[in-house]
Amino acid sequence: MIGASERRLLVVEVGLVALAALLDPRLAMILLIWFAGWTVNTGIARSGTRAAATAVPVIFGITVLILWEAVVRLFDVPGVILPAPTAIASAFAANAPTLWTDFVQTVVKGALSGYLMGCIAAFAVALLADRFDFLRRGLLPVGNFMAALPIVGTAPILVMWFGFDWQSKAAVVVVMVFFPVLVNTVAGLADSQAMQRDLMRTFGASYWQGLVKLRLPSAMPFIFNGLKIATTLALVGAIVAEFFGSPVQGVGFRISVSVGQLALDMVWAEIVVAALAGSAFYGIIAFVERRVTFWHPSNRG
Amino acid sequence: MTDNTAPISGQGAGVGRSARAALRVRALGQTALPVLTVVVALLGLWYLACIPMNAAQSVLTASRAGIEVMPESPRDRRGMSGAALALANPGPAVAGAFAQDRPRLPAPHQVAIELWNSTATVSPTSNRSLVYHAWVTMSATLTGFVIGTSLGILLAVGIVHSRVMDMSVMPWAIVSQTVPIIAIAPMIIVVLYSVGVEGILPKAVISAYLSFFPVVVGMVKGLRAPDAMQLDQLRTYAASRAQTFFKLRLPSSTPYLFASLKIGIAASLVGAIVGELPTGAVAGLGARLLAGSYYGQTVQIWSALFGAAILAALAVGVIGVIERVALRRMGLR
Incomplete structure (x- = not known):
């Protein structure tokens, strides 16, 4: 079941991604990752089970890590400013x-x-x-x-x-x-x-x-x-x-x-x-x- | 009653005096006297500790001045501890303990004199003035503190109103309290420097993130302080979410806000001081500490340390005064 307010939010999100895609496809990619993670979390958080209480912060953390990796790779951020999580892991x-x-x-x-x-x-x-x-x-x-x-x-x-x-x-x-x-x-x-x-x-x-x-x-x-x-x-x-x-x-x-x-x-x-x-x-x-x-x-x- | 020697704490104490004065005097015995005793004892211990701590130097000076000292050769003295040296040469050790140029442990009055000399006798704009260095550190602290607390309050408002945000962010905010996040301070300074951000902003960023998390955690607790009964009552009034927030949640979070502001400003100050260490900053209390430790200027280190302590006490004290006034006006205290 999706309520009216969620549907409105989804429309706004799709609109934002489309707008970003026009400006810079990389930006759209970043926004997509963020919204995807957030939507998954919204779904799990509603279930309110005990497993959700651990799953939600973990998914949030993973989303941030993927976002970080994506930002560094897509925008070619130099390693002397912000190394990607994978670079940190290998170090x-x-x-x-x-x-x-x-x-x-x-x-x-x-x-x-x-x-x-x-x-x-x-x-x-x-x-x-x-x-x-x-x-x-x-x-x-x-x-x-x-x-x-x-x-x-x-x-x-x-x-x-x-x-x-x-x-x-x-x-x-x-x-x-x-x-x-x-x-x-x-x-x-x-x-x-x-x-x-x-x-x-x-x-x-x-x-x-x-x-x-x-x-x-x-x-x-x-x-x-x-x-x-x-x-x-x-x-x-x-x-x-x-x-x-x-x-x-x-x-x-x-x-x-x-x-x-x-x-x-x-x-x-x-x-x-x-x-x-x-x-x-x-x-x-x-x-x-x-x-x-x-x-x-x-x-x- | 004209007898002024009547005991203040006995039966009928305070009769014939103003009740408030009697209360004051009694409170003095309750807290001021013990505190004073502890402070005096600490100062006494400090003076006492100066003797063995500075013994090596004072005995060396004495032997150079031609005074007979116990182990004749410097080589024998080198192996001895400060306490043993002070016991072997009580006279020279005590005589030379409190007035050395670069003591291992400066005496309290030396630190006080240095504090006085570097605040009152030099112009506040000169870089020999501790007021100037304190201002450099304080400006970064306050900038960061304002940014950090504002963002922290905003996030707390979001957490209280959004279940997803609460479940996603709150555990990380709590974990961040157990992690020495100050470790990333040097990196922030260098990275911001390499993208062209200099001055007080990098230090302010460190201050901001150090004050951010305590404020988030404290404010979430505060905004959740109203109990179910109060929230239900506002619902019976058909209050909107915004009305509930401004008329119930925000006022009842005030005590928590001030508690976390006090933690936040102390953390901000530590952040600004540590932020001055890695780049070899030329100004600020952290820079004074670092320069003092490079050149063995112990009196300078101690005076910078006390400068930082006074600054922290002032900042926390100011927030405490604002807290008292605000809570009294709101009828919370």
Whole structure:
């Protein structure tokens, strides 16, 4: 069944394609791809099934990729401005070992180790702040303030202190993830209701029992929120810190060097690596969150 | 009551004073005192850290000046950590820690003096002025921020009104939050340069796309904030889609808008600063950071860093003030 409004839209689309064909057949081709993808998606989206929720964004992504490829090929866009997706894919395949060493250098050594250290440190300070209310009232505003500042700017200082290798990147990551995790953990630990805390007191629970059995579990959604924000920040910190000096490997190093050589297919391949690493990192934390906070309303039903 | 020494927090506190003043004073103890303590403690730690961090240089200076230092030969000293060196030579290490020309860690007052010298004592148009560099960065930030937020709001409006758009674009907008998209900043600068676009526009493009996605995600949430009951009520009024949008969805999205604007402006500033790194830009806070790290001008790096922090705080603060005024006028707070 096609409604009247869809029919009108179809007429407009056909008209646009025809008009474009008169001006430039290539333009008509591009428009055709776009409308085709959009029409397919409109059809699937109407079904409203669970499969549609994954199919629609995937089809949209594929449409954009085909469009990108078509634009580059039809209009002969030079590779130093925008390489085609196929060129990026072949650069990715051809340089897989290099990309892997870059991944290990930036993501595993720099981002991951810094992430662990920063989160543990933030968590420890948050526990201290939870124990001493005076500290909490002082740290929370300061932490909130710091979390909004451009902390990436500390990169040149930390590179100067810790050298060019991954240690300095890890240090930047520590500083970057510290405040979001701290603020979220402190806010989470304060989140339990007075009634619940009173209940713990009637049970004669000690401070530590109250912390472990009540306040830590109820803080988990907040803590994971901070941990998830920190995943992206960790990668940003590790990559940007490499712009200030690094050994001859690493995602940020390769991006800045390849940009200088105008090897944009390599730059895009590194961006793919960074994107995959970022989504995987986030996905892992989100997965753990679902396992840990299975009781939370947002994870039920 | 004439006794001014009565405790402010005890029973009957504030009697005989203006209630508002009493509240202020009590709020001072609630937040200002702890915050102040934390800030002072951090400054103290900073000063303390200066001693071991700068120990190598201060001990070297002292030994050149003929003062006896603990390991006599420079070769022995080279292997030692800053803390060990400072413990071995407490006198020279403390004496030389806070006034070096190129310290590893400049003391807070050195940074403050440099900030003052580079803002207040030089003309704002000279390239030695931090105000000039801040303005270069800020103009790109604001341009990009305005473009990014406008496009973000437009896309959010589209997403809320079109189911296909929602299902196609929204997952990608969310994924983009997990990806370090700032990594494409150097490429944008170089590609735009090669097609002849220079000046603040490339940096603004980076600022725009960094503020774009948080605004999309926040605004979609905001425009969907009205619950089914409110939407149903507008339907009983026979309100059109446009009326529903302007009279219900847009007003109820305001708190979300400001929350995402604050995230957006901070991200924009980071984008503009990072955008200045790859091309070796001559002006801007990022350029100051880079130049400082090339020439080992640590005090300059720190003052540029604090300049950026002040700028970010100002920008977020301005949005916060606008938020408070707007929400109060709308009766939301």
